Amino acid sequence: MKNNLLFIGFMGVGKGTLARAFAQKNDLFAVDTDDLIESYTNKKIKKIFKKKGEKYFRELEQRTANWLAKNIDNTVISTGGGFYKVNNLKEIGTVIYLKADFDWIYNRLKNSKNAKKKIKKRPLFKSYSNAKKLYEERKKEYEKVADIVLEVEGKEMEQLLKELNEKLKF
Numbered sequence: 001m002k003n004n005l006l007f008i009g010f011m012g013v014g015k016g017t018l019a020r021a022f023a024q025k026n027d028l029f030a031v032d033t034d035d036l037i038e039s040y041t042n043k044k045i046k047k048i049f050k051k052k053g054e055k056y057f058r059e060l061e062q063r064t065a066n067w068l069a070k071n072i073d074n075t076v077i078s079t080g081g082g083f084y085k086v087n088n089l090k091e092i093g094t095v096i097y098l099k100a101d102f103d104w105i106y107n108r109l110k111n112s113k114n115a116k117k118k119i120k121k122r123p124l125f126k127s128y129s130n131a132k133k134l135y136e137e138r139k140k141e142y143e144k145v146a147d148i149v150l151e152v153e154g155k156e157m158e159q160l161l162k163e164l165n166e167k168l169k170f
Contacts, residue, residue, distance in 0.1 A: 003093065005022070005094050012125065028074060028076050030077070040063075048060070065083070085141075098152045100151070
């Protein structure tokens with residue numbers, strides 16, 4: 001297994017934010033799978049969903065996972081909300097599930113700077129009820145594949161970084 005840290009969890013839970021902060025604090029590189037896909041396709045995720053559909057996007061996620069498993073080490077990786085479904089997740093690194101209740105995630109997005117933009121860039125978050133249903137379907141799956149579960153709800157970044165360092169024995 002690679003020496004990467006792979007952050008999974010529902011969209012909007014803060015995977016990218018925590019990954020970048022953790023990487024900076026520990027002098028590591030951080031990458032985001034959605035950013036890699038956008039760079040590879042030269043298209044925004046929203047456009048990929050609109051033009052080619054979710055099935056095609058999931059194929060791109062698998063392709064990204066294959067590349068990460070083969071080429072990337074000692075890196076902090078934040079993922080899209082459905083990335084946990086790739087078939088080689090454990091080959092990429094230690095899987096860390098960022099756990100929070102749906103309403104906390106929803107309010108985090110809704111009350112953030114650029115809230116409209118943050119919700120708009122998440123195609124599966126267009127409808128509150130559909131997003132909540134998807135969250136309910138995924139939350140047990142996230143726990144099943146996780147090596148580490150980190151409760152993030154209501155915690156400040158410094159506390160999360162401290163807890164994560166303790167769990168990883170960094």
